[in-house]
Amino acid sequence: METFIETYGYWAILIGTFLEGETVLVLGGFLAHRGYLHLTGVVAAAFFGSLCGDSLFFYLGRRHSDFILAHRAVWKEKLTRADRLLSRYRTPLILGFRFLYGLRTIMPFALGITSVPARRFALLNALGAMVWATVVGVGGFLFGQGLEQGAGAG
Numbered sequence: 758m759e760t761f762i763e764t765y766g767y768w769a770i771l772i773g774t775f776l777e778g779e780t781v782l783v784l785g786g787f788l789a790h791r792g793y794l795h796l797t798g799v800v801a802a803a804f805f806g807s808l809c810g811d812s813l814f815f816y817l818g819r820r821h822s823d824f825i826l827a828h829r830a831v832w833k834e835k836l837t838r839a840d841r842l843l844s845r846y847r848t849p850l851i852l853g854f855r856f857l858y859g860l861r862t863i864m865p866f867a868l869g870i871t872s873v874p875a876r877r878f879a880l881l882n883a884l885g886a887m888v889w890a891t892v893v894g895v896g897g898f899l900f901g902q903g904l905e906q907g908a909g910a911g
Contacts, residue, residue: 762793767802774806777861779893786897790905796898803890807855811865811882818869825866832863839867847873851881855889 766788773781785799817825826833839860842850851873854864868878 759793762788766794767798770799770802771806774803774890775810778803778807778810782890782893783897783900786894786899787901789894790898790901796894799897800890800894803894804886807886807890808883810862811855811886812879814862814865815869815875815878815882818866819875820869822866822870832866835860835863836867836870839864843867843871848881851878852885852888855885 766785770781770785782799782803785794785803786796788794789796789799826836842860850864851868854860857864865878865882
């Protein structure tokens, strides 16, 4: 199992964070604490996975929203919520939507539908992805540290 993690761990984090990611990233940080992966590699993989996934959803919103919404009725409800938030908090949302449960996938799609310039989204998305990858990855690392200390105290 160790060899598998060392060989494919970063790819698993990249793919997992491309799709959604919090659990995958916390686990990656935990595995970094255990010495199977390096924390900087975990954060980098999560950054690129998140950045690419959110960029794809932004592009899909920009170019293919009518087709996608015709096949995903559930997203229409979430878009209403996202639109309300966007009208009041556009820049903070672009920076922090990854931290809002249930909006991680729909928010870049919603932003793609709006008039947000692609360059502005790309810049703020990259900054938000770096903060998210660092905070959640380090959180997983610290979680592992806390478990170790708790086990030693018992």
